[in-house]
Amino acid sequence: MNDLERDIAGLIIETLALDHLKVDDITVDQPLFGQGLGLDSVDALELALALQQRYGLKIASDSRDARRHFETVSSLAHYVEANRAPCAS
Numbered sequence: 486m487n488d489l490e491r492d493i494a495g496l497i498i499e500t501l502a503l504d505h506l507k508v509d510d511i512t513v514d515q516p517l518f519g520q521g522l523g524l525d526s527v528d529a530l531e532l533a534l535a536l537q538q539r540y541g542l543k544i545a546s547d548s549r550d551a552r553r554h555f556e557t558v559s560s561l562a563h564y565v566e567a568n569r570a571p572c573a574s
Contacts, residue, residue: 486513490562493536497558500535501528513559521557529555536561541570 486494486508494511497503501524515521524532532555533544542565544551554564 486558487562489565490558493558493561493565496535496539497522497532500531511558513562514557516557517555517561536565540565540568542568 490513491508494508497511497517498506498508503522511522517524518529533551536542537544544554554560
């Protein structure tokens, strides 16, 4: 897991109050929804807001690709790398 993936996993835990999990409990290819981490649509909205704030992203809720970007920590990291604001941490 690279630094960005670790940061995203930590953001998921923090944002969604998944205090029973540690960053190392979430693998980069683990599905975030369904049988994976078990997130739901409300979680997705909260996570999207947190990602937008942290990385300066613009995430369109009606984007056809949004669902694909939110599949795993790895897919989120790729999306963040490609779309974050130049000054975002």
